[in-house]
Amino acid sequence: MKKIKAKIIALICTFLLIFVYCVLTKVRYHSVEDFHVTYPLRLDVRKSVSQLEADQEPELKPINNFNFTYKLNPTCHTKQSTMTLIVKSSTVNFFKRQAIRETWGNETIVYKGNTQLRTLFMLGNSGDAELEAKLKIESNHYNDIxxxxxxxxxxxxxxxxxxxxxxxxxxxxxxxxxxxxxxxFFISIANLLRFLESPLSYPKNTTSSDLSYLQNSGFLYAGHAYFGPVPYRAKENKWYVSEEEYPYYNYPDFVAGGTLILNRSALRRIYFTSLYVQSFRLDDVYIGMAAAKANITPIHSEEFYMRKKEFEGYDSYKDVISSHGFKDSDDMVNTWRSLR
Structure with a gap:
């Protein structure tokens, strides 16, 4: 009888310990809804963001600034155009940049009467004098770095x-x-322009509800979106984030950084809001944080591929907007030529 009572007491204690652990964990690691008021400020920054957008002194001082010096600073557009593509490139990736220049980065599709495209490459500093000299030559030749x-x-x-x-x-x-x-990434410029005509229903035709949504919100923040994403907690993972660094169950919804589309309104609102969001080393998550603070909702399309979409002839890519995994420059060029 005593043994049975001891087992029952041990079982009850075990359940109590599990319950206490769950409660403490819940208290410590809040849901993503708490992110909006606790990461990083418990203040409403909307007024200050509006002031920054209007080039006024903000009521609240930004906690985060991006004041690095531009070593190379090419021209953008000097006349009305539809789109600028900025390619995040590593300093050593000369061949990848050249492949893009020879393919989708050099297309001259006229869109609604405007020259539609300017492609630029965004780089940091390599810290290698010889490599920096080569980049300077590349920049002088192409004026796009x-x-x-x-x-x-x-x-x-x-x-x-x-x-x-x-x-x-x-x-x-x-x-x-x-x-x-x-x-x-491989980009289909033609499909990208089709997407802009109907971002909520691509590749189908634009509907009145699509137009109403965009007209009412004014913001386009689109690509391959993740809804209710959770941080990776395994230390061996490339995107590992500790609970101390980010103490929430999940991230705000965000668009993967491989291909991110913003209209001008969304770009301004997200950038200026980011000045009040604690910097985070995963760039696409960080943009999602700023978008969440700014109350901007991501738009998702399956035609932004975060894996490599296998090319099996024209029809296999007829709606593809972007595809990841083009590490080989020849592969990029061959795919692009096959779709011409």
Whole structure:
């Protein structure tokens, strides 16, 4: 009888310990809804963001700034155009940049009467004098390289993306849309333009509800979106984030950084809101944080592929907007030529 009672008591204690652990964990690691008021400020920053957008002194001082120096600063557009694409590239990726210049980065499709495209490359500093000299020659030849004085490493991607956004705001005054893309992505410019006609229902035709949504919100933040994404907690994972660094169950919804599309309104609102969001080393998550603070909702399309979409003839790519995994320059060129 005593043994049975002891087992029952032990079982009850075990359940109590599990319950207490769950409660404490819940208290410590809040849901993503708490993110909006606790990461990083418990203040409403909307007024200050509006002041920054209007080039006024903000009521609240920004907690985060992207004030790196532009070592290479090419022109953007000097006349009305539809789109600027800024390719996030590594300093050593000469061949990838050249493949893009020879393919989708050099298309001259006329869209609604405007020259539709300007492609630029965003780089950091390599720290290697010989490599920097080669980049200078490349820049002088093509006039399409933006370079800043931060170290070009994977975990400085947030700096790279935000400096690209800052460049776009300061230099690309005649553009309606901005695309931020990695240099191992294939882009179909024609399909990208089709997507802009119908972002909520692509590849089907635009509906009145689509137009109403965009007209009412005014913001386009689109690509391959993740809804209710959770942080990776396994230390061996490339995107590992500790509970101390980010103490929430899930991230705000965000668009993968491989191909990100913003209209001018969204670019301005997200960039200026980011100045009040604690910097985070995963750039696409960080942009999602700023978008969440700004109350901007991502738009998702399956035609932005975060894996490599196998090319099996024209029909296999007839609706593809972007595809990841083009590490081989010849592969990029051959795919593009096959779709001409």
């Amino acid at each position: 933006i370079q800043c004085d931060f170290l070009d490493t994977y975990y400085n991607n947030t700096i790279k993306t935000m400096m690209a956004m800052k460049y776009a705001l300061q230099n690309c005054h005649y553009n309606s849309y901005f695309v931020f893309v990695d240099d191992d």
